[in-house]
Amino acid sequence: MSQHPDWLAIVRGGAPLVVSLPHTGTDIPAEYENGLVSPWLARKDADWWIERLYDFAVGLGATAIRTAISRTVIDVNREPSGISLYPGQATTELSPTTTFDGESLYEPGTEPSAEQIAERRARFFDPYHAALRTEIERLRAQHSNIVVYDCHSIRSVIPRLFEGTLPHFNIGTNGGTACAPELSDAIETICIGSGFSHVVDGRFKGGYITRSLGHPEAGVHAVQMELACRGYMKEPLGPVAEDEWPTPYDEDYAAPMRAALTPILQTCLTFARSKA
Structure with a gap:
């Protein structure tokens, strides 16, 4: 098995499903701390506890x-x-200089x-x-179709990014181009039955991972799931302060959303295995 850096965790399975966790990290190597306003601001917009929710x-x-x-x-x-994936809408950069709320991450003149x-x-x-890409190629050698499921979360109320309160489940398929409609329809059906609110290709249509990897014609179906944090953690709605964010992970509180996510991933597997 090839070696990989210690910051990159890869758990290999044989099922036709790749689960991507791109925003749960909080490590900031010392050489990148110069100029940061505060450690808390630098970690404020992490996808908190998602690795535990999907374990x-x-x-x-x-x-x-x-x-x-x-x-x-x-x-x-x-x-x-x-290049912005959401032209005309507020977003953060490849190496962000602001939080989602618009707060500066760096002291003036110290931006990367x-x-x-x-x-x-x-x-x-x-x-x-x-x-x-390596894991997709490995699994495509074994399966005709696979699903790349990109896991995300975000605070429910961030006026700079979107109006009102975000639905609990935000399914992103890049306007239906990143996966077969049967897959997004099946995921949506589970969301409808869960009792949580949902939207398909709303404010969050899928980021670079979904857009670059989703090629249903080649047997690779990509879906981004952006969860509103209130669905699985005790989230204070609106602006948050350092002494209240993030709130601790509570398994009991997260259980209802986890109970919906389990059949969603099972549906991804059923879909991949059912395609010739």
Whole structure:
């Protein structure tokens, strides 16, 4: 088995499902701390506890890929060229300089340069995507179709990014191009029956991972699931302060959403195995 960096965790399974965890990391190597306003702000927008919420996935035979590096260092779900995936809408960059709420992450004049961003990309972004491609190729050699399921979460109320309160389940398929409609329809059906609110290709249509890897005509179906944090953690709605965010992971509180996510991943497996 090939070696990979210690910040990159890969658990290999044989099922036709790759689970990507690109934003759960909170590690910021010391060489990237220069100029940051505060450690808390730098980690504020992590996808908190998602790796625990989905820890059942490997038991289903899925392959799980996770980076421990904070998205503040480099966001592995952004277009590497720096082009916005959501033109005309507020978003954060490949190496973010603001939080989702618009707060500056760096003291003035200390933002990472183009050369520094290129180094971060080569060190962290490129290996993450190489790992995704390697596992996709490995599984496609065994299965006619596979599903890449990209796991995310975000606070429910962030006026800078979207109006109102975000639905609990935000299914992203890049406007139906990243996966077969049968798959997104099946996932939506589970969401409808869960009692949680949902939307398909709403504010979050899928980031770079979904858009670059989803090629249903080639047997690779990609779906992004952006969860509103209130669905699985005790989230104070609206602005949050350092002493209240993130709230601890509570298994009992998270259980109803986890109970819906389990059949969603099982449906991804059923779909992949049913396709010739």
